[in-house]
Amino acid sequence: MKLLWIDLNSSYAHASLALPALHAQVADDESVTWEVVSATINEQAGMIVDEVCRHRPDIIAATAWLFNHEQLLHIVARVKALLPHCRVVLGGPEFLGDNETYLHRNPFIDCVFRGEGEEAFPQWLAHHDRPELWHDIPGLCYLDARHQYIDNGIARVLRFSELVPPEKSRFFNWDKPFVQLETTRGCFNTCAFCVSGGEKPVRTLSIESIRERLHTIRQHGIKNVRVLDRTFNYNPRHAMALLRLFLEFAPDIRFHLEMHPALLSDELKEELKRLPQGLLHLEAGIQSLREPVLQTSRRLGSLDDALQGLRFLCSLPNMETHADLIAGLPLYRLSEIFEDVRTLAAYNAGEIQLESLKLLPGTEMRRRAEELGIRYSPLPPYEVLQTNEISVGELQTARQLSRLLDGFYNTAAWQCVTRRLIVENETFLPLFLKYLIQQNLIDQPMSLEKRGLVLYDFCSIHYPAYLTSITIAWIEAGMSLKKKPAEKVRTKRQTPPEQWNVIYGAYKQSLRLCFLPMDEEKQAGYWFGFESEIQKAEPVFKAES
Structure with missing residues (x-):
């Protein structure tokens, strides 16, 4: 029997864990031959279909999620038309809701799995050709011979710690810039917008088994590990043990993980302070800085605790903390989103990620959408279109604000000056956003240099006091000293003053x-030194006189 997996991702930088996680459990079963066709959602569907059909599989399997689902349907519908005797089985987060209408609407799909598949999928493989035996397979949803809908609930892995790790599979992809590592499964929280809001109980791997897997990851030369735990610090004791384990792999591996800022114990705070620079990259799940919004979203933890924890995480000099906000949550107004962005900037958040809410299948918020006054797209990615508190147009403004943040605040070269502008000027964000929209720039891709030019031109009109800061950022980003932001810079035959205060680097002749003068007499200002021997655009020396 030949099983072909369609590995369809949003880009080649991403890799799904589903294939190696499932294959690892049945790799010793010689009755099943596994093959894979990898592609991205941007590739032509006909080419993918042609490659799949050349394998002549008996079973086609794939994972569906909101960004690949539409393209995946186009592919499997064509394959089924060409190979009508091939069974098509899908799984993934797209099937956490009611699947009856979906199966009736897409008869070329034989069945779908709801939930965790490592234990249930091998059961289905053993009986894939005998649908009369499918009724006992957890999580399986399908139409029987009479086209009656059969729903076997949700599959939960009961022996999580006994699963064969996905790294053992020959399909585990070691060629990506990072790998994903799941040290727990399930979530203690009850967020109404999250597919993990109902995942109980939380199941945990032993520290020793995680250590063994990290040794394997390091042996393959992987430098970045994304820890998939829904909330890394739900159990402070376990989080402490993991942090100490991660220390064993410093500086070879950097760990990306999400923390709940409201659940930081004093002991955990002290441990975080002691960690070496760059070991952790943190995501702080915050979503909103409004108590009614968080309560309606059923997110555990008080807002006061969350704000204190977030302020602490953002203050740590040895790691960068990113914070996220979600536009479209019930009770969340556009004016509050602007205010929350300013608060996060004042906290010194490493990045501010503003996303639009998506009502995913199986979530409580999707079930209660009408009650909560939410209108959303019925098609992937299921984005919220309007709520009682935010209009269609305002949600578009929030999307455009997200573009502004990504282009300027979340870009290292312009972050410091953008942060100052946001924090020190209440009108900066709406005014700059209006400017970008009027100039038809908000949805245009802009180079790093173009963004600097735009910011300089805007501040020349509205915030001239910040022009020197923009010029300094321009120089330190290695931009041309012949362009407008460097118009005051003196470059010819500059000799150092008798005294200066060195900010970084070491001066040599x-x-x-x-020289960037700060006064009309051109005595005070900033000095920048560039290497003459090498082609390095950024300065290696900075001083103030």
Whole structure:
């Protein structure tokens, strides 16, 4: 029997764990031959279909999620038309809701799985050709011979710690810039917008088994590990043990993980302070800084605790903390989103990620959408279109604000000056956003240099006091000293003053100097030194006189 997996991702930088996680459990079963066709959602469907059909599989399997689902349907519908005797089985988060209408509407799909598949999928493989035996397979949803809908509930892995790790599978992809590691499964929280809001109980791997897997990951030269735990610090004791384990792999591996800022114990805070620079990259799940919004979203933890925890995480000099907000949550107004962005900027958040709410299948918020006054798209990615508190147009403004943040605040070269503008000027964000929209720039891809030019031109009109800061950022980003943001910079035959205060680097006579004056007498200002021997655009020396 030949099983072909369609590995369809949003880009080649991403890799799904579903294939290696499932294959690892049945790799020793010689009755099943596994093959894979990998592609991205941007590739032509006909080419993918042609490659799949050349394998002549008996079973086609794939994972469906909101960003690949539509393209996946186009592919499997064509394959089924060409190979009518091939069974098509799908799984993934797209099937956590009611699947009856879906199966009636897409008869080329034989069955779908709801929930966790490592234990249930091998059961289905053993009986894939005998649908009369499918009624006992947990999580399986299908239409029987009389086209009656059969729903076997949700599959939960009961022996999570006994699963064969996905790294054992020959399909585990070691060629990506990072790998994903699941050290717990399930979530203690009850967020109404999240597919994990009902995942109980939380199941945990032993520290020793995680250590063994990390050794394997390091042996393959992987430098970044994304920890998939829904809330890393739900159990402070376990989080402490993991942090100490991660220390064993410093500086070879950097760990990306999500923390709930409201659940930081004093002991955990002290441990975080002691960690070496760059070991952790943190995502702080915050979603909104409004108590009624969080309560309606059924997110556990008080807002006061969350804000204190977030302020602490963002203050740590040894790691960067990103914070996220979600536009479209019930009771969340556009004006509050702007205010919350300013608060996060004041906290010194490493990035501010503003996303639009998506009502995913199986979530409580999707079931209660009408009650909560939410209108949303019935098609992937199920984005919220309007709520009682935010209009269609305002949600578009929130999307455009997200573009602004990504282009300027979340870009290292412009972050410091953008943060100052946001924090020190209540009108900056709406005014700059209006400017970008009027200039038809908000949805246009802009180079790093173009963004600097736009910011300089805007501040020349509205915030001239910040022009020097933009010029300094421009120089330190290695931009051309012949363009407008560097119009006041003096570059020819600059000799150092008798005294200056060195900010970074070490001065030597071979450096090519430039001077940015701060006063009309051109005595006070900033000095930048560039290496003459090498083609390095960024300065290696900075001083103030």
